[in-house]
Amino acid sequence: MSDYTTTTDSGATCFRCCFSFILTLGLTSLFMWLSLRTSNPILSIQDIYIPALNKTLNSTSYKSVYIDLKLDNVNKDKGIYYDPLNITLLYYNQSNSSGIDKIVSPISNYTLRGFYQGHNKHTRRKNWTETYGLPVDGGVVFKLDLETKIRFKILFWKTKRHRLVVGADFEVSNLGQKVQKKGTRLKSGVPEYFSGKFQLRMLLVSFSSFALVLV
Numbered sequence: 192m193s194d195y196t197t198t199t200d201s202g203a204t205c206f207r208c209c210f211s212f213i214l215t216l217g218l219t220s221l222f223m224w225l226s227l228r229t230s231n232p233i234l235s236i237q238d239i240y241i242p243a244l245n246k247t248l249n250s251t252s253y254k255s256v257y258i259d260l261k262l263d264n265v266n267k268d269k270g271i272y273y274d275p276l277n278i279t280l281l282y283y284n285q286s287n288s289s290g291i292d293k294i295v296s297p298i299s300n301y302t303l304r305g306f307y308q309g310h311n312k313h314t315r316r317k318n319w320t321e322t323y324g325l326p327v328d329g330g331v332v333f334k335l336d337l338e339t340k341i342r343f344k345i346l347f348w349k350t351k352r353h354r355l356v357v358g359a360d361f362e363v364s365n366l367g368q369k370v371q372k373k374g375t376r377l378k379s380g381v382p383e384y385f386s387g388k389f390q391l392r393m394l395l396v397s398f399s400s401f402a403l404v405l406v
């Protein structure tokens with residue numbers, strides 16, 4: 192005890208005290224950032240069936256399409272509130288004689304109701320949806336786009352809404368079924384690490400509080 196009251200040691204004590212304070216704050220902000228960090232859900236197309244493209248049925252009168260999606264909340268301890276999910280089905284119109292082969296034509300849209308998904312939960316959404324202007328030939332590349340807004344539930348509070356825009360291409364065989372047997376993951380054009388504004392802000396808050404103590 193007496194060591195701490197002598198004048199010769201006070202400088203070192205102050206330094207030690209300051210140092211552990213900075214260290215504690217640094218670790219706290221790092222821990223805060225790690226525990227508030229969120230991951231977007233993993234969305235994928237599990238199955239697609241387009242009867243109009245099933246050559247063995249030999250009928251193009253079918254107008255509907257079957258879509259089976261999987262939504263996977265990969266967060267270990269954060270729930271997700273989904274706003275209504277807007278889904279658009281398109282195909283690459285390659286029959287354009289002008290040589291432009293990247294024209295996408297929408298053929299269907301539908302909306303899934305918003306819902307809450309607990310941490311580590313996954314769920315399927317299987318729907319038949321009406322289409323317009325389906326291509327008549329198989330071997331076509333399709334595209335599914337999904338747009339929604341999500342909020343994360345962290346302990347007792349909800350984050351602000353942020354946009355989730357993802358999509359994927361897939362091929363359909365001439366039996367009308369998605370060629371890839373495995374799930375096709377819907378991806379965002381922006382790398383996930385940079386897409387979460389919330390995440391970036393938390394990182395900034397952590398770092399600036401750390402830096403503040405250093406100066």
Ligand SMILES: *[C@@H]1O[C@H](CO)[C@@H](O)[C@H](O)[C@H]1NC(C)=O
Nearest residue numbers: 240245246247248366367368
């Ligand atoms: C295509 O149609 C045939 C004949 O009706 C049917 O047996 C087959 O199951 C259909 N294909 C798929 C992928 O459902």
Ligand SMILES: *[C@@H]1O[C@H](CO)[C@@H](O)[C@H](O)[C@H]1NC(C)=O
Nearest residue numbers: 284286287288289290291294
């Ligand atoms: C082909 O592409 C051109 C240029 O985008 C467009 O003006 C034309 O309408 C397209 N034709 C068809 C048949 O889609």
Ligand SMILES: *[C@@H]1O[C@H](CO)[C@@H](O)[C@H](O)[C@H]1NC(C)=O
Nearest residue numbers: 274275276277302338339340
């Ligand atoms: C989904 O579609 C509805 C109706 O068109 C629109 O009001 C809403 O803003 C869309 N949501 C997103 C996230 O784009």
